Amino acid sequence: MxxxxxxxxxxxxxxxxxxxxxxxxxxxSSFTQSGQSYETILHxxxxxxxxxxxDAGLDPSAISSVGIGIPGVVNAKAGTVIQxxxxxxxxxxxQSDLESLIHLPVRIENDANLAAxxxxxxxxxxxxxSCILLTLGTGIGGAIIENGHILTGKSGQAGEFGHMTLVAxxxxxxxxxxxxxxQYCSATALIRMARQILGQRPDSTLVTLTRGDLTALTxxxxxxxxxxxxxxxxxxxDRFTHxxxxxxxxxxxxxxxxxxxxxxxxxxxxxxxxxxxxxEFPRFEHGSPRPVPRIALASLRNHAGxxxxxxxxxxxxxxx
Amino acid sequence: MxxxxxxxxxxxxxxxxxxxxxxxxxxxSSFTQSGQSYETILHxxxxxxxxxxxDAGLDPSAISSVGIGIPGVVNAKAGTVIQxxxxxxxxxxxQSDLESLIHLPVRIENDANLAAxxxxxxxxxxxxxSCILLTLGTGIGGAIIENGHILTGKSGQAGEFGHMTLVAxxxxxxxxxxxxxxQYCSATALIRMARQILGQRPDSTLVTLTRGDLTALTxxxxxxxxxxxxxxxxxxxDRFTHxxxxxxxxxxxxxxxxxxxxxxxxxxxxxxxxxxxxxEFPRFEHGSPRPVPRIALASLRNHAGxxxxxxxxxxxxxxx
Numbered sequence: 001m002x003x004x005x006x007x008x009x010x011x012x013x014x015x016x017x018x019x020x021x022x023x024x025x026x027x028x029s030s031f032t033q034s035g036q037s038y039e040t041i042l043h044x045x046x047x048x049x050x051x052x053x054x055d056a057g058l059d060p061s062a063i064s065s066v067g068i069g070i071p072g073v074v075n076a077k078a079g080t081v082i083q084x085x086x087x088x089x090x091x092x093x094x095q096s097d098l099e100s101l102i103h104l105p106v107r108i109e110n111d112a113n114l115a116a117x118x119x120x121x122x123x124x125x126x127x128x129x130s131c132i133l134l135t136l137g138t139g140i141g142g143a144i145i146e147n148g149h150i151l152t153g154k155s156g157q158a159g160e161f162g163h164m165t166l167v168a169x170x171x172x173x174x175x176x177x178x179x180x181x182x183q184y185c186s187a188t189a190l191i192r193m194a195r196q197i198l199g200q201r202p203d204s205t206l207v208t209l210t211r212g213d214l215t216a217l218t219x220x221x222x223x224x225x226x227x228x229x230x231x232x233x234x235x236x237x238d239r240f241t242h243x244x245x246x247x248x249x250x251x252x253x254x255x256x257x258x259x260x261x262x263x264x265x266x267x268x269x270x271x272x273x274x275x276x277x278x279x280e281f282p283r284f285e286h287g288s289p290r291p292v293p294r295i296a297l298a299s300l301r302n303h304a305g306x307x308x309x310x311x312x313x314x315x316x317x318x319x320x
Numbered sequence: 321m322x323x324x325x326x327x328x329x330x331x332x333x334x335x336x337x338x339x340x341x342x343x344x345x346x347x348x349s350s351f352t353q354s355g356q357s358y359e360t361i362l363h364x365x366x367x368x369x370x371x372x373x374x375d376a377g378l379d380p381s382a383i384s385s386v387g388i389g390i391p392g393v394v395n396a397k398a399g400t401v402i403q404x405x406x407x408x409x410x411x412x413x414x415q416s417d418l419e420s421l422i423h424l425p426v427r428i429e430n431d432a433n434l435a436a437x438x439x440x441x442x443x444x445x446x447x448x449x450s451c452i453l454l455t456l457g458t459g460i461g462g463a464i465i466e467n468g469h470i471l472t473g474k475s476g477q478a479g480e481f482g483h484m485t486l487v488a489x490x491x492x493x494x495x496x497x498x499x500x501x502x503q504y505c506s507a508t509a510l511i512r513m514a515r516q517i518l519g520q521r522p523d524s525t526l527v528t529l530t531r532g533d534l535t536a537l538t539x540x541x542x543x544x545x546x547x548x549x550x551x552x553x554x555x556x557x558d559r560f561t562h563x564x565x566x567x568x569x570x571x572x573x574x575x576x577x578x579x580x581x582x583x584x585x586x587x588x589x590x591x592x593x594x595x596x597x598x599x600e601f602p603r604f605e606h607g608s609p610r611p612v613p614r615i616a617l618a619s620l621r622n623h624a625g626x627x628x629x630x631x632x633x634x635x636x637x638x639x640x
Contacts, residue, residue: 085606130474144574151466153576154450155611160573163605165566167488168504175605177569184488246485249497253480254464254574256473285483285495286405291475 018310022122325630338630342442
């Protein structure tokens with residue numbers, strides 16, 4: 001038997017056929033028009049599931065269940081989306097509404113939790129008992145796995161790493177707080193730091209590359225230039241990884257996990273990122289050596305969400 | 321049947337007879353001489369257990385087991401103390417050594433975990449599924465309860481709240497880091513902040529009270545003066561609770577607990593502390609109301625450690 005995994009984004013619907021061990025044997029993806037109604041998107045999802053089965057040459061009877069990852073707050077037990085700002089969904093019974101369209105059992109979960117589940121069941125955290133996944137992209141998300149359970153918290157909102165405070169009374173954040181980690185460790189933050197530094201560094205290759213238009217800067221440009229030895233880019237990247245190492249150290253003090261995984265767009269910097277963070281991670285405390293978790297890169301990349309959704313009903317996976 | 325709970329401090333041994341529901345029916349306490357050997361302290365503990373049973377008029381056959389809370393790092397499964405800096409214990413098989421002295425089953429755990437267990441089983445967090453206990457004293461400790469389990473982490477060091485970073489690159493901490501929460505939210509931090517503020521405020525009642533000798537300041541003096549309306553003390557206390565609220569907010573974003581309990585010496589400020597923290601706790605995020613955990617005072621105070629140790633073997637308690 002197989003499962004269908006669905007990763008619902010703000011602008012596209014990615015689906016895949018997932019085996020019980022987390023292998024993806026077929027996938028597809030389609031864009032969603034912005035501003036579409038709840039009903040239209042559900043019908044589009046149902047159509048994608050049919051097309052996926054056709055692509056894979058599978059009958060619906062070969063599918064045990066369908067899992068969906070939602071980029072928002074979910075009551076997984078009730079099968080409802082509490083809030084999904086991107087899609088403007090509030091209090092929607094997605095599970096039952098979709099079941100009546102596709103005639104297969106449906107389960108829903110938060111998408112970051114599913115990415116962590118996928119890494120835990122079929123990716124870089126396989127065999128690990130406690131793990132934190134941090135996704136470093138435009139914003140920052142993540143999830144916590146403890147003893148094989150994903151911590152969801154009382155309201156399904158655990159793992160909101162982006163808005164833990166890194167600098168009390170620091171840089172204002174869109175959430176209303178000051179000094180959130182997202183203002184120091186996201187791709188957005190990396191770009192902001194680079195712009196500040198490049199103001200005084202007209203010699204940087206990044207200024208040449210963007211023809212002086214720093215609004216054209218991307219995180220990838222900065223990381224590539226740092227790797228190539230550009231001094232201003234390296235200063236920026238070192239500041240970024242300094243902050244990131246502080247966050248990983250704080251999370252270690254709080255949760256003492258066996259492993260911390262870095263995912264999201266920034267993690268495509270690979271070992272260049274990992275080595276820089278490891279250099280900054282404190283290995284001593286009160287003068288004595290201290291336990292350091294394994295810090296590694298998430299391995300399933302863009303597929304983590306679909307695979308995690310496909311594994312929602314798999315044996316051995318559970319949410320606290 | 322009863323259990324014996326032992327709270328082993330740096331300078332005293334507190335013991336109690338604990339019922340299966342966490343009631344303490346008899347207790348005693350004795351000082352330890354500093355610098356004593358491991359063997360001497362174990363013999364003193366065994367003597368205290370005998371004396372406790374005599375005080376309570378109980379035969380050893382009425383006791384199911386003996387639990388000990390250790391102010392250090394413990395491998396609870398193996399029954400060994402990995403590191404207890406206060407007592408200079410390193411890699412000590414406390415469980416088996418003590419069992420051979422008192423001829424009763426012994427279990428050991430970290431003392432902050434046991435205080436949280438006591439609050440969860442018999443104190444302010446009874447009936448709550450996920451809870452964080454923060455003990456605010458000279459330093460800061462604590463523990464995390466999730467779905468009825470205490471999170472111990474990979475190396476038994478989860479819940480080291482004192483050394484999560486609150487201000488990246490902030491005030492240097494004895495641990496070797498900068499900007500640890502302990503430098504902003506402990507009794508020690510409160511006193512340091514008051515000294516800084518009082519330098520410019522010779523009119524404060526705290527200056528009169530200490531006759532200008534600010535080394536004599538205590539956290540209680542500052543809190544009492546703030547409650548009585550002293551402006552400099554109030555400024556200090558407001559700064560302290562501002563930082564504390566930021567920490568509680570970060571922990572909420574990370575773990576989304578049902579309840580956060582404040583314990584330790586600072587928590588004796590009671591509702592004066594609680595109200596100040598609640599005023600500062602952010603209730604909105606991205607402009608929308610957000611879930612707020614119940615924030616309350618730990619209720620078992622100094623007895624939490626003994627009661628938790630006595631409950632170590634009780635039904636329904638477990639460690640992740």
